[in-house]
Amino acid sequence: MTDVKQKSVASAELLQTADKLHSAAIHLLRRLRVRDRESGVGPAQLSALSVLVFGGPRSLGELADAEQVRPPTMSRIVSGLTAAGLVRREATEDGRRVRLVATVKGTKILWEGRKRRVESLANALAALDETEQGRLRELAELLPEIVHKI
Amino acid sequence: MTDVKQKSVASAELLQTADKLHSAAIHLLRRLRVRDRESGVGPAQLSALSVLVFGGPRSLGELADAEQVRPPTMSRIVSGLTAAGLVRREATEDGRRVRLVATVKGTKILWEGRKRRVESLANALAALDETEQGRLRELAELLPEIVHKI
DNA sequence: GAATATAGTTAGCTATGCTAACTAAATCGC
DNA sequence: GCGATTTAGTTAGCATAGCTAACTATATTC
Numbered sequence: 001m002t003d004v005k006q007k008s009v010a011s012a013e014l015l016q017t018a019d020k021l022h023s024a025a026i027h028l029l030r031r032l033r034v035r036d037r038e039s040g041v042g043p044a045q046l047s048a049l050s051v052l053v054f055g056g057p058r059s060l061g062e063l064a065d066a067e068q069v070r071p072p073t074m075s076r077i078v079s080g081l082t083a084a085g086l087v088r089r090e091a092t093e094d095g096r097r098v099r100l101v102a103t104v105k106g107t108k109i110l111w112e113g114r115k116r117r118v119e120s121l122a123n124a125l126a127a128l129d130e131t132e133q134g135r136l137r138e139l140a141e142l143l144p145e146i147v148h149k150i
Numbered sequence: 151m152t153d154v155k156q157k158s159v160a161s162a163e164l165l166q167t168a169d170k171l172h173s174a175a176i177h178l179l180r181r182l183r184v185r186d187r188e189s190g191v192g193p194a195q196l197s198a199l200s201v202l203v204f205g206g207p208r209s210l211g212e213l214a215d216a217e218q219v220r221p222p223t224m225s226r227i228v229s230g231l232t233a234a235g236l237v238r239r240e241a242t243e244d245g246r247r248v249r250l251v252a253t254v255k256g257t258k259i260l261w262e263g264r265k266r267r268v269e270s271l272a273n274a275l276a277a278l279d280e281t282e283q284g285r286l287r288e289l290a291e292l293l294p295e296i297v298h299k300i
Numbered sequence: 301g302a303a304t305a306t307a308g309t310t311a312g313c314t315a316t317g318c319t320a321a322c323t324a325a326a327t328c329g330c
Numbered sequence: 331g332c333g334a335t336t337t338a339g340t341t342a343g344c345a346t347a348g349c350t351a352a353c354t355a356t357a358t359t360c
Contacts, residue, residue, distance in 0.1 A: 018268040021290050022178070024175075032175075037317095043346085070348080121167070125164060139289040140166070140170035145278075210340095229340095
């Protein structure tokens with residue numbers, strides 16, 4: 001194993017933690033993508049749609065911020081969503097802004113995908129004991145905060 | 151909020167957990183991708199490279215399985231890695247198979263990326279108390295098992 | 301009212317997923 | 331031992347998703 005100089009001291013464990021989270025995130029998404037593909041909606045579209053469904057209507061720029069992508073990227077994601085009839089663009093008083101709203105169809109599709117995901121994950125969780133399930137639930141609560149701070 | 155019929159009973163909490171993990175994974179990767187881009191190596195390439203560096207040499211098919219992608223996808227990822235001089239293709243006794251080996255340069259680049267990631271994540275973790283840091287470390291151990299079972 | 305700032309879109313590049321169809325090598329069956 | 335089948339990998343072609351640069355249109359500022 002190559003010897004690498006470290007600036008920080010406490011990094012041996014954090015290094016492993018970071019790598020495991022990174023790797024787990026990659027593989028988790030790959031697994032869930034298989035199920036998500038059944039909806040015919042891409043992962044980025046699904047994630048953006050979920051913000052609109054659970055967080056309510058907002059402008060394209062706000063949605064781009066929430067999803068941590070650039071406006072042109074979100075513009076194209078939204079184009080796909082509107083073409084699929086999952087999101088509606090509404091005009092606002094400010095003629096430059098749009099208000100993006102999830103349609104009934106979009107809301108329904110999102111809930112169905114959510115159901116498929118939890119079925120997949122419930123399968124995996126069934127093999128864990130209750131203590132581990134509880135810890136996983138804690139992690140799910142903790143992660144958004146951490147991600148927000150990166 | 152739309153009313154959706156549920157097949158399973160215990161899903162209320164699992165539903166939330168699944169969704170939060172999904173969302174956290176998406177946003178974690180988006181954040182870390184910013185740092186990973188400094189290496190000039192894409193996320194899929196980086197992940198495949200990490201398997202070769204930490205798991206040792208293997209064939210393209212094995213690598214595709216490990217990364218849960220189809221052979222053609224892995225074939226292209228490996229092409230990028232070899233073009234960048236990070237991975238070497240070696241012949242085996244079986245003329246159909248290739249042995250993929252991380253080069254010294256590839257190993258070095260991976261370690262540098264790992265360092266950048268942990269610096270980003272250490273920053274985020276600094277805002278957590280030690281109890282939470284410990285729990286996070288435990289969960290990072292748990293995640294790969296779970297992902298494997300999905 | 302002209303200059304500037306802000307919100308989104310369009311164009312064009314790269315990377316990464318997929319399936320279908322192909323090549324080449326190994327193995328099986330007779 | 332030789333044709334048929336199986337296996338490993340590649341190539342071609344399509345879609346999604348990231349980005350920057352450059353553009354349009356609307357608001358705001360001076």
